Amino acid sequence: MIKVEHLSKSFGQNEVLSDISIDIEKGEVVSVIGPSGSGKSTFLRCINLLEKPTDGVITVAGQDLTAKKTNVTKARETIGMVFQHFYLFPHLTVLENLTYAPIKVKKLTKQDAQEKGRELLKRVGLSDKEDAYPNSLSGGQKQRVAIARALAMEPELMLFDEPTSALDPEMVKEVLDVMKDLAHSGMTMLVVTHEMGFAREVADRVLFLDQGLLVEQGEPEAFFSAPKTERAKAFLDKIL
Amino acid sequence: MNLDFSQIVPYIPFMIEGIWVTLQFVIVAIIIGFIIGTVLALFKIGSIKPLRMFADAYTSMFRGTPLILQLMIIYLATPQLFAYDISPFLSAVLAFGLNSSAYVSEIIRAGILAVDKGQTEAAVALGVPYREMMIDIILPQALKNILPALMNEFITLTKESAIVSTIGYLDLMRRAQVVGANIYLNFEPLLFVGLIYWGLIMVLSLLGKWLERRLSVGD
Ligand SMILES: Nc1ncnc2c1ncn2[C@@H]1O[C@H](COP(=O)(O)OP(=O)(O)OP(=O)(O)O)[C@@H](O)[C@H]1O
Ligand SMILES: [Mg+2]
Numbered sequence: 001m002i003k004v005e006h007l008s009k010s011f012g013q014n015e016v017l018s019d020i021s022i023d024i025e026k027g028e029v030v031s032v033i034g035p036s037g038s039g040k041s042t043f044l045r046c047i048n049l050l051e052k053p054t055d056g057v058i059t060v061a062g063q064d065l066t067a068k069k070t071n072v073t074k075a076r077e078t079i080g081m082v083f084q085h086f087y088l089f090p091h092l093t094v095l096e097n098l099t100y101a102p103i104k105v106k107k108l109t110k111q112d113a114q115e116k117g118r119e120l121l122k123r124v125g126l127s128d129k130e131d132a133y134p135n136s137l138s139g140g141q142k143q144r145v146a147i148a149r150a151l152a153m154e155p156e157l158m159l160f161d162e163p164t165s166a167l168d169p170e171m172v173k174e175v176l177d178v179m180k181d182l183a184h185s186g187m188t189m190l191v192v193t194h195e196m197g198f199a200r201e202v203a204d205r206v207l208f209l210d211q212g213l214l215v216e217q218g219e220p221e222a223f224f225s226a227p228k229t230e231r232a233k234a235f236l237d238k239i240l
Numbered sequence: 241m242n243l244d245f246s247q248i249v250p251y252i253p254f255m256i257e258g259i260w261v262t263l264q265f266v267i268v269a270i271i272i273g274f275i276i277g278t279v280l281a282l283f284k285i286g287s288i289k290p291l292r293m294f295a296d297a298y299t300s301m302f303r304g305t306p307l308i309l310q311l312m313i314i315y316l317a318t319p320q321l322f323a324y325d326i327s328p329f330l331s332a333v334l335a336f337g338l339n340s341s342a343y344v345s346e347i348i349r350a351g352i353l354a355v356d357k358g359q360t361e362a363a364v365a366l367g368v369p370y371r372e373m374m375i376d377i378i379l380p381q382a383l384k385n386i387l388p389a390l391m392n393e394f395i396t397l398t399k400e401s402a403i404v405s406t407i408g409y410l411d412l413m414r415r416a417q418v419v420g421a422n423i424y425l426n427f428e429p430l431l432f433v434g435l436i437y438w439g440l441i442m443v444l445s446l447l448g449k450w451l452e453r454r455l456s457v458g459d
Contacts, residue, residue: 073369075367076364079365081362087362089363091380101368105369150366
């Protein structure tokens with residue numbers, strides 16, 4: 001599903017990602033963890049080319065995104081992204097947030113898009129909010145709408161960048177529940193998270209980044225109970 | 241003090257007509273300013289360097305010289321350079337339109353930049369092309385920042401418009417001077433149009449406040 005080969009990214013002189021290679025299969029749920037500034041967000045953002053890699057090849061669903069002739073805008077349709085701060089469109093209602101891209105980009109009819117949108121709102125438990133504006137929603141509700149908005153494009157892959165970090169503690173669960181549901185439905189997911197519980201419970205694999213290097217990866221159970229590297233050990237000691 | 245307001249009474253319709261004459265060219269100028277200003281703003285935030293440099297130089301030039309000088313150059317130099325006898329109205333509209341576009345481009349640029357970068361990222365991540373993103377997502381949000389500032393620009397322009405009296409355009413200001421010359425009294429007509437300007441500006445300010453309130457409804 002995703003193939004990352006020798007990915008490097010520098011901002012000026014600052015090398016943020018160094019030579020990362022990884023394969024992620026269809027339906028796999030992968031958690032990315034690591035200290036602040038280790039390059040987790042940058043790694044995620046390289047996968048839908050929000051950041052342009054300095055070096056390396058990224059293939060998603062069989063398409064080489066880094067090739068010159070690739071239409072990146074088109075390719076992004078198959079990659080959903082959920083941000084820490086939601087970034088809902090404030091001037092559109094909840095339902096319009098969900099239908100905008102399908103209508104504009106996928107050329108769905110308004111009716112089809114709305115039908116699909118309502119289905120998704122039901123799925124994230126917000127059917128009663130379709131006419132509300134984002135500013136009237138709680139953080140947890142916003143994030144569920146953001147997830148539904150990304151799903152409305154029927155992506156093959158979902159990227160999450162710390163989707164619960166901006167939420168009040170009591171709202172974390174409702175969002176994680178939606179993500180778990182999504183994981184169980186077979187969606188391929190790449191999740192940067194500080195929620196070790198989620199990583200442990202839901203992820204098929206954990207990637208540990210530190211200072212731009214993919215230091216360690218493995219099954220959650222093995223990784224959390226017996227990390228192989230000193231750096232991962234030190235990191236886990238600090239947070240668990 | 242010998243004030244005699246009764247003397248201006250016959251001239252009141254003449255001076256009141258000046259309101260429309262003034263507003264007429266200010267409105268045309270602000271429309272020209274808005275159109276050119278939008279284009280300049282898109283140049284400024286775009287990635288094409290020559291266009292960006294052009295827009296920056298344009299802005300710097302028009303903001304860095306007196307408006308009355310620009311007006312004089314257009315009115316007096318056009319006949320000399322192009323052998324075209326430009327009318328006071330056209331000169332005024334051009335000078336104010338071109339000048340205002342420099343300010344408006346800054347207003348629009350700032351309005352666009354004030355929209356959260358995350359909005360762009362969210363749209364881009366959904367596969368929305370640049371044009372649609374600008375039109376449907378970014379500009380509507382930027383408008384909230386832009387319209388009140390644009391209203392201020394309109395107000396400034398209306399006040400500054402009095403300098404077109406120097407090229408003989410029969411605006412409010414000029415009319416006061418004409419009346420003053422006719423009745424050998426200057427204070428009364430000047431005071432009279434002063435009140436009109438003030439009233440005009442108050443109305444525009446109120447309109448601006450109302451607009452601002454309307455726009456913040458979604459928050
Ligand atoms: N646009 C940018 N320009 C310059 N430097 C950047 C940019 N984005 C990120 N960086 C730098 O890259 C490094 C990695 O940042 P990144 O956001 O990927 O880390 P992170 O692991 O997501 O951290 P956090 O847990 O705090 O979100 C940091 O040193 C950051 O300062
Ligand atoms: Mg981050």
